[in-house]
Amino acid sequence: MSRDTTPDVDLALFGALGDLALRKLYPALYHLDREGLLGETTRILGLARQEYGLDDFRGRVKEALGKRVKASELDQASLERFLARIEYQRLDFATAEGYDVIREWREAARRPMVVYLAVPASIYGDICANLEASGSLDDETRVVVEKPIGYDLESSEQINDAIGEVFPESRIYRMDHYLGKETVQNLIALRFANPLFGNQWNQNQISHVEITVAEKVGIEGRWGYFDQAGQLRDMVQNHLLQLLCLIAMDPPSNLDADAIRDEKVKVLKALKPLEGEELSRNVVRGQYIGGSVDGESVPGYLEEEGANTSSHTETFVAMKLEVANWRWAGVPFYLRTGKRMPEKMSQIVIHFRQQPHYIFDPDQRGLAANKLVIRLQPEEGIALQVLTKDSGLDKGMRLRPGPLHLDFNHAFPKTRIPDAYERLLLEVMKGQQYLFVRRDEVEFAWRWIDQLIAGWEARNMPPRRYPAGSWGPVASIAMITQDGRSWYEDY
Numbered sequence: 001m002s003r004d005t006t007p008d009v010d011l012a013l014f015g016a017l018g019d020l021a022l023r024k025l026y027p028a029l030y031h032l033d034r035e036g037l038l039g040e041t042t043r044i045l046g047l048a049r050q051e052y053g054l055d056d057f058r059g060r061v062k063e064a065l066g067k068r069v070k071a072s073e074l075d076q077a078s079l080e081r082f083l084a085r086i087e088y089q090r091l092d093f094a095t096a097e098g099y100d101v102i103r104e105w106r107e108a109a110r111r112p113m114v115v116y117l118a119v120p121a122s123i124y125g126d127i128c129a130n131l132e133a134s135g136s137l138d139d140e141t142r143v144v145v146e147k148p149i150g151y152d153l154e155s156s157e158q159i160n161d162a163i164g165e166v167f168p169e170s171r172i173y174r175m176d177h178y179l180g181k182e183t184v185q186n187l188i189a190l191r192f193a194n195p196l197f198g199n200q201w202n203q204n205q206i207s208h209v210e211i212t213v214a215e216k217v218g219i220e221g222r223w224g225y226f227d228q229a230g231q232l233r234d235m236v237q238n239h240l241l242q243l244l245c246l247i248a249m250d251p252p253s254n255l256d257a258d259a260i261r262d263e264k265v266k267v268l269k270a271l272k273p274l275e276g277e278e279l280s281r282n283v284v285r286g287q288y289i290g291g292s293v294d295g296e297s298v299p300g301y302l303e304e305e306g307a308n309t310s311s312h313t314e315t316f317v318a319m320k321l322e323v324a325n326w327r328w329a330g331v332p333f334y335l336r337t338g339k340r341m342p343e344k345m346s347q348i349v350i351h352f353r354q355q356p357h358y359i360f361d362p363d364q365r366g367l368a369a370n371k372l373v374i375r376l377q378p379e380e381g382i383a384l385q386v387l388t389k390d391s392g393l394d395k396g397m398r399l400r401p402g403p404l405h406l407d408f409n410h411a412f413p414k415t416r417i418p419d420a421y422e423r424l425l426l427e428v429m430k431g432q433q434y435l436f437v438r439r440d441e442v443e444f445a446w447r448w449i450d451q452l453i454a455g456w457e458a459r460n461m462p463p464r465r466y467p468a469g470s471w472g473p474v475a476s477i478a479m480i481t482q483d484g485r486s487w488y489e490d491y
């Protein structure tokens with residue numbers, strides 16, 4: 001977590017013409033460069049199987065930047081400097097042939113290399129083995145791998161084993177881009193730097209927790225991948241469980257990567273399995289049908305390009321979980337995430353318990369609990385919902401709920417909030433692992449997800465339909481109202 005300058009490391013980017021590279025990685029690298037956060041002589045080698053001349057490849061990168069970076073932030077000097085760092089090599093990743101180009105590229109400048117695998121996880125092992133066989137690696141090379149790692153525990157173990165044959169854990173960086181989001185990191189600061197919250201963070205003071213990750217987009221042409229995965233594997237196994245871990249973990253003894261990861265693993269181990277009747281009561285699966293988002297008609301999941309019309313894959317999931325330990329016993333964690341919801345909105349809401357003795361208007365009793373709302377997107381910020389006296393001579397002691405707001409864009413207007421990938425790429429280049437997921441975290445998360453899926457399959461729980469542009473199946477609302485609560489959508 002130091003503020004040291006970024007060392008000169010080179011980046012070999014596998015999957016250099018893929019969706020992730022074009023949409024996320026080049027814009028993030030460009031911003032780092034523009035802000036002086038890339039090593040002075042850092043080079044980027046794009047690798048993909050298409051035949052491209054260097055100018056044409058740089059042209060593709062430039063085009064991608066044009067689509068993703070604000071015009072006001074895309075200045076000529078920064079663009080030229082960034083493009084000049086980029087080289088390109090055609091390579092078929094699955095065969096050992098051709099990997100010499102990477103060894104030779106490295107020979108021109110000896111410094112640590114970061115290998116970024118922006119490719120399907122099924123070929124991570126082949127790439128690592130081919131890199132090693134070609135003599136392209138040394139003891140300082142780091143590898144970045146994307147989620148999801150596998151499809152279940154067994155496949156994730158195979159993939160992790162294959163990467164582990166070549167790289168030690170200390171040089172494997174498993175991405176979960178939610179860990180790079182500004183407010184997610186702020187969770188650590190909020191909880192552990194503020195006694196006001198730190199001392200209240202348990203079942204004595206907190207009644208329940210909500211995590212919502214609502215997406216407006218559908219599956220964006222990724223049917224082939226998404227239909228195999230579904231929202232549970234695509235979003236819950238990684239992003240939502242990571243958020244849950246950061247909320248529920250005990251204080252780490254320091255900010256070292258392993259101290260934080262040890263605490264997260266304890267949470268994953270304490271997740272109570274959802275089985276039997278609880279599965280029907282506390283888990284809702286959904287799949288969107290046609291509807292309208294932002295006033296425009298959009299197709300249902302089964303009408304998306306490439307769709308298989310009988311698919312039962314879920315595009316929405318809501319669930320009520322319990323972290324079975326001393327801190328959280330009896331505190332429900334309500335999670336929901338879905339595609340084609342009315343807005344892109346991710347937030348965590350911590351609901352504090354009411355006062356044990358209440359002295360105000362009995363009709364207002366329902367208001368009487370504080371909420372801490374941690375907003376991840378679209379705008380990032382933190383709001384503490386408190387009760388104050390309603391102003392005016394005629395109001396008596398009427399209470400009024402209102403937020404104490406910390407909107408990062410307004411509170412710190414000069415600071416651009418960096419995209420998650422910027423922060424994560426920077427941390428890899430600095431060799432810091434605290435924002436990356438350790439192997440046992442991935443595997444304990446899969447273990448829990450696998451039992452849930454086995455339960456679904458045994459109970460034959462097809463997804464419930466919900467219209468695109470709604471907040472998911474009605475059953476997901478019933479799931480929380482049966483406990484006398486409701487999803488909190490304000491900020």
Ligand SMILES: NC(=O)C1=CN([C@@H]2O[C@H](COP(=O)(O)OP(=O)(O)OC[C@H]3O[C@@H](n4cnc5c(N)ncnc54)[C@H](OP(=O)(O)O)[C@@H]3O)[C@@H](O)[C@H]2O)C=CC1
Binds near residue numbers: 117
């Ligand atoms: N896109 C996203 O928003 C996110 C993606 N991820 C993960 O990132 C990784 C990349 O995803 P994404 O960019 O969407 O996938 P894409 O399919 O868009 O890109 C993958 C790239 O890898 C190339 N590739 C695959 N196999 C080979 C091979 N044998 N030899 C050479 N090139 C090969 C593909 O080339 P070709 O086109 O020629 O097949 C393609 O350009 C995946 O693991 C995904 O799960 C994670 C989070 C979000």
Ligand SMILES: O=C1O[C@H](COP(=O)(O)O)[C@@H](O)[C@H](O)[C@H]1O
Binds near residue numbers: 217
């Ligand atoms: O990892 C993924 O995340 C995106 C959502 O990310 P966000 O930063 O836009 O919230 C999701 O759309 C995609 O399906 C999933 O693979």
